[in-house]
Amino acid sequence: MNRREFVELGIAAGAALAVQPTIASAGDAPAPQHTLPPLPYPYDALEPYIDAKTMEIHHSKHHQAYVDGLNKAEAELAKARSSGDYTTIEYWSKKAAFNGGGHFLHSMFWQIMAPANKGGGGKIPSKLEAALKDSFGSVEAFRAHFSAAAAAVEGSGWALLHVRPSDGRLIILQAENQHKLTPWGVTPIMGIDVWEHAYYLKYQNRRADYIKAWWNVVNWEKVEDNYLRIVGR
Numbered sequence: 001m002n003r004r005e006f007v008e009l010g011i012a013a014g015a016a017l018a019v020q021p022t023i024a025s026a027g028d029a030p031a032p033q034h035t036l037p038p039l040p041y042p043y044d045a046l047e048p049y050i051d052a053k054t055m056e057i058h059h060s061k062h063h064q065a066y067v068d069g070l071n072k073a074e075a076e077l078a079k080a081r082s083s084g085d086y087t088t089i090e091y092w093s094k095k096a097a098f099n100g101g102g103h104f105l106h107s108m109f110w111q112i113m114a115p116a117n118k119g120g121g122g123k124i125p126s127k128l129e130a131a132l133k134d135s136f137g138s139v140e141a142f143r144a145h146f147s148a149a150a151a152a153v154e155g156s157g158w159a160l161l162h163v164r165p166s167d168g169r170l171i172i173l174q175a176e177n178q179h180k181l182t183p184w185g186v187t188p189i190m191g192i193d194v195w196e197h198a199y200y201l202k203y204q205n206r207r208a209d210y211i212k213a214w215w216n217v218v219n220w221e222k223v224e225d226n227y228l229r230i231v232g233r
């Protein structure tokens with residue numbers, strides 16, 4: 001994914017991905033400077049389903065670390081281009097993928113949730129509902145499949161709902177860490193973070209309880225918006 005596509009996907013996911021060129025060294029392309037997008041609601045807004053302390057640490061510490069890691073990796077890759085020394089290219093390429101995945105998915109994650117009385121867990125808008133029925137048979141089948149995928153992620157990762165523009169289908173996949181197990185040609189429009197840092201303070205080992213509660217804060221309007229930005233309105 002090139003930088004422009006990354007930015008567009010970030011916008012598609014509703015992420016406030018600020019990309020400001022920094023002063024570049026001679027002959028080098030400007031390095032993007034990623035920043036932590038603000039949460040669209042207070043830390044305690046998703047209570048009682050997701051507790052305020054978890055949201056605060058998750059957003060201000062974990063997501064910030066992915067932003068910092070992505071900036072660092074891209075700066076190191078720019079340095080390698082300047083110096084011509086590519087001895088650490090594998091390391092920094094992996095760091096760019098991991099932290100870039102983390103930054104993108106968390107930016108989307110905050111946006112596709114909303115307080116339960118302010119859009120979270122409400123009715124699924126009609127175009128998204130039709131697409132879910134078309135791809136999964138029924139909304140119930142989609143939810144059962146998505147919940148099962150989330151519960152069964154090995155270690156840390158995500159369950160993700162993707163759009164595949166080549167055939168217009170919605171597909172559910174797992175992601176390990178922030179970026180693994182993803183084929184080319186799909187774009188996530190919705191996901192649940194099942195790293196323990198997303199739920200352990202409140203739910204400890206009970207990931208299934210967290211997943212069940214999480215459905216109460218899904219911002220379906222935003223998920224449909226992400227969908228329509230890719231397939232057209």
Ligand code: MN
Nearest residue numbers: 062193195198
């Ligand atoms: Mn996370």
